[in-house]
Amino acid sequence: MPYDVSQLLKMTSAQLDDCFKSGAPGPIPNGEAKGTAIVAPGTVFTKETAAFISIFTWQGKTFDAQAGVLRNRISVFGISAIVAKVYQGASWFDNKECVVLDYSETSMVAHWVRDEIRLISPGLYLGLVYWKKDRLIHFALEF
Template sequence: MTGGNAMAYDVAQLLAMTQKELDDVFTASEVGPIPDGQADGTAIIAPGTAYSAEIAKIINLFAWQGKVFDAKAGFLKNRITPFGLNAIIAKVYKAPSWLDGKECIVLDYSDTSVVAHWVRDEIRLISPQLYLGKVYWDHKRLIDFSLQF
């Protein structure tokens, strides 16, 4: 797997980027294949600030650790809580991005989750084994995240 970028990124670099830089990486990247297997997730909150990496560590510890994809079935489960339980299911498919209209991988919770019914994630492959994601709540952008396979 290779990303649509000539540059290789890592999670530490993403945590240091501004929102505009994250958006630029996302829009410059190709969609990539729908992933399969377990990914470690990192929430990117307050991008471009000194707090981003610390917030990510706290979220990973207490709330969200990542996602487990079943590409063949077109579903994923989120790994949440300190015990890494698999919960909150989403449908996975390719469709136009709400950010730029180009193809992305959509993680759609609208039909699969009471808790996250209003949530839609979009991901693109930005480096080998690394996806960058955008989280929307009822069409409003919330945060970014990364998935490392």
């Protein structure tokens, strides 16, 4: 079943986890992706929180698949910052293949952050954010 971001914003955390589990590792993406943070999933606050974050904090990621890196687009100005290494690897969530976005060697600010993404629909990745080994939130990337 193909998904879109509006559907993801209506899901509970458990439903998002199931969606991530059933996703494919997909190729390492290339180019600019619109990001949507999915905070407080399954509540009335999810959609409004995502909109606020998109405007003021984080707009998405720009991938360079050939170089194996990405840069986040942050702030109201969409500044390209906070670099991560990108590679295929085992997910901390279920030990299955995913695309890992690893900040441990590239960012002083996000040194303890690791993201994992899987392709859930054409052009749409669902992601998990970890702080150290603790899972924080889900997010979507639309290409």
